[in-house]
Amino acid sequence: MLTVDFDQFPVGPGDRVLDMGCGAGRHAFEAYRRGADVVALDYSFDDVVAVGGMLAAMAAEGQAPEQARAGAVRGDAFGLPFADATFDRVIAAEILEHLPADEKAMAELVRVLRPGGLAAVTVPAWLPERVCWGLSSGYHSVEGGHVRIYRRDDLVGRLTAAGLEYVGGHQAHALHSPYWWLRCLVGVHDDDHPATKLYHRLLVWDMMKRPRLTRWTEQALNPVLGKSVVLYLRRPSVAAGPASEPGEAQAAAAAFAKLEESGRGVG
Incomplete structure (x- = not known):
């Protein structure tokens, strides 16, 4: 990436x-x-x-x-x-x-x-970083x-x-911001939580396949997220x-x- x-x-x-x-x-x-x-x-x-x-x-x-x-x-x-x-x-x-x-x-x-x-x-x-700091000191x-x-x-x-x-x-990398917010919520050092593992699979799929829908979505969200x-x-x-x-x-x-x-x- x-x-x-x-x-x-x-x-x-x-x-x-x-x-x-x-x-x-x-x-x-x-x-x-x-x-x-x-x-x-x-x-x-x-x-x-x-x-x-x-x-x-x-x-x-x-x-x-x-x-x-x-x-x-x-x-x-x-x-x-x-x-x-x-x-x-x-x-x-x-x-x-x-x-x-x-x-x-x-x-x-x-x-x-x-x-x-x-x-x-x-x-x-x-903004994404401030959210992470607010959700988890870890x-x-x-x-x-x-x-x-x-x-x-x-x-x-x-x-x-x-x-x-x-x-x-x-x-x-707007699609990566929610992933890190989720990690901060469930435990930033917990690599095995089902929610973060599922989201990580989505990110890997997106990076490998690069479908138009997610590319357009990320491009639209990048200026803010x-x-x-x-x-x-x-x-x-x-x-x-x-x-x-x-x-x-x-x-x-x-x-x-x-x-x-x-x-x-x-x-």
């Missing part, structure tokens, strides 16, 4: 993409399929191992163009292990709400994005849980202050001297060389 709309966030061969806080890797996999050079970064060692293994399997099975490269690394969003202006695209999907010092992560996102590059930032939308008051609820305009303002320009945005708010932003371009582009290319080459030397790079 993709939260970022790759029609609005174009990614293709030759693009250097960072999936910052990649989690299970869904956006990294899609960027790799589209031919980009992808670094999937997460603080969780288990997630890094799993995503790296999947990227390697995709390469072995020909699910990405041969010239594309991808790998997974463990890293901290507060101090990304990459040089300035390394990436053409940065994705930060459902990560900022977990970070106490989110302004540091925003600054790091901007630092590693090249001038003129694009960022996609997604967080839980205010939804957010756990280790690694959500530490804040963003209002869309406030988040845009903070990302703008960090050095990005707002390009556009939308909300996504969409579980995630998605923002697309650009780092403003600057006047480039003759040495700037080679410097960016060297930074990107160093990042992928580090992946390959560590044995986690593929492609």
Whole structure:
């Protein structure tokens, strides 16, 4: 299930993409399929191992163009292990709400994005998230849980202050909001409750079959009930001297060389 709309966030061969806080890797996999050079970064060692293994399997099975490269690394969003202006695209999907010092992560996102590059930032939308917090303290008051609820305009303002320009945005996954409200009502950590299992089956069916009725319904509900708010932003371009582009290319080459030397790079 993709939260970022790759029609609005174009990614293709030759693009250097960072999936910052990649989690299970869904956006990294899609960027790799589209031919980009992808670094999937997460603080969780288990997630890094799993995503790296999947990227390697995709390469072995020909699910990405041969010239594309991808790998997974463990890293901290507060101090990304990459040089300035390394990436053409940065994705930060459902990560900022977990970070106490989110302004540091925003600054790091901007630092590693090249001038003129694009960022996609997604967080839980205010209204669905507020309902979840109201229904269950267990939804957010756990280790690694959500530490804040963003209002869309406030988040845009903070990302703008960090050095990005707002390009556009939308909300996504309206059909998922009632699922999480239901989980909060019956027990957010109860994976075996019949009601949540039934709703989960519906969501899986919808993702696999994508029938017109549910697609139209979700599209109509997204502006109000969409579980995630998605923002697309650009780092403003600057006047480039003759040495700037080679410097960016060297930074990107160093990042992928580090992946390959560590044995986690593929492609």
